[in-house]
Amino acid sequence: MSLKNTEAVVLSQLRLGEADRIITFLSPQLGKFKGVVKGGRSLRCKMLASTMPLTQVAVWFVEKRTSGLHLISQCDIINPFRTLKENLHKLVSGLYLTELVEVATWEVEPDEGLFELLLWGLGSLAAGERLQAVLRIFEIRLAVLLGYEPQLSFCLGCEKELAGRESYYFSFAKGGVICAKCRAGARGCKISLGSVNFLRQALRFQQEKLGRLTLTAASSKELQQILPAYLSYHLERKINSLRFLNLLNVRC
Ligand SMILES: [Zn+2]
Numbered sequence: 020m021s022l023k024n025t026e027a028v029v030l031s032q033l034r035l036g037e038a039d040r041i042i043t044f045l046s047p048q049l050g051k052f053k054g055v056v057k058g059g060r061s062l063r064c065k066m067l068a069s070t071m072p073l074t075q076v077a078v079w080f081v082e083k084r085t086s087g088l089h090l091i092s093q094c095d096i097i098n099p100f101r102t103l104k105e106n107l108h109k110l111v112s113g114l115y116l117t118e119l120v121e122v123a124t125w126e127v128e129p130d131e132g133l134f135e136l137l138l139w140g141l142g143s144l145a146a147g148e149r150l151q152a153v154l155r156i157f158e159i160r161l162a163v164l165l166g167y168e169p170q171l172s173f174c175l176g177c178e179k180e181l182a183g184r185e186s187y188y189f190s191f192a193k194g195g196v197i198c199a200k201c202r203a204g205a206r207g208c209k210i211s212l213g214s215v216n217f218l219r220q221a222l223r224f225q226q227e228k229l230g231r232l233t234l235t236a237a238s239s240k241e242l243q244q245i246l247p248a249y250l251s252y253h254l255e256r257k258i259n260s261l262r263f264l265n266l267l268n269v270r271c
Pocket of ligand 1: 174175176177178197198199200201202
């Protein structure tokens with residue numbers, strides 16, 4: 020048994036009986052992994068803040084190869100994303116991002132790009148007020164990392180380039196945009212060229228320049244219907260925090 024160390028973000032925490040807690044982490048080197056915080060009350064209290072979801076940490080653990088549940092011995096906070104936890108809307112938005120990552124990933128599949136995207140998402144939510152733009156950028160970039168990059172340049176039916184005068188739809192099953200003629204009864208949500216352009220820019224911009232992207236109210240409303248449903252469709256899972264997030268969005 021050797022002591023290992025990695026940087027990670029805490030995705031979730033689960034009680035295990037009266038005394039123990041199972042923590043799920045995302046690490047750039049190890050991917051998603053689980054660890055248990057055991058021991059007396061003093062040890063749990065010491066790690067209470069550092070094992071809270073939405074916290075960037077340095078974690079030390081004893082590797083357990085048979086159970087896949089490592090034994091956490093120390094967890095130090097690198098970034099608590101404090102302002103994220105002081106505002107309900109930001110908090111639920113952050114929990115939506117971590118739930119998406121937890122649902123979308125398998126254990127022990129390292130992905131530095133995904134870790135960087137999650138840090139960007141949590142940092143942007145903590146720092147700014149543009150919650151909807153951050154969520155939509157995160158969703159489309161996550162879709163690409165998971166291998167579900169939608170076609171946004173031409174109609175998937177007739178292959179004509181998208182033009183201003185046409186009406187377009189976003190098809191979950193086909194994975195991209197189709198024109199009204201090619202839609203022919205197939206399911207799809209209406210999408211404007213403004214929203215398509217936002218998605219193209221969200222994919223093209225370097226991560227550090229994403230803060231410059233603006234999302235109009237109309238595109239925000241449209242993409243809020245499309246992107247979470249597109250991810251759920253491919254992940255074949257409902258995202259629990261989305262329901263609560265939608266309730267908050269209606270009130271704001
Ligand atoms: Zn077409």
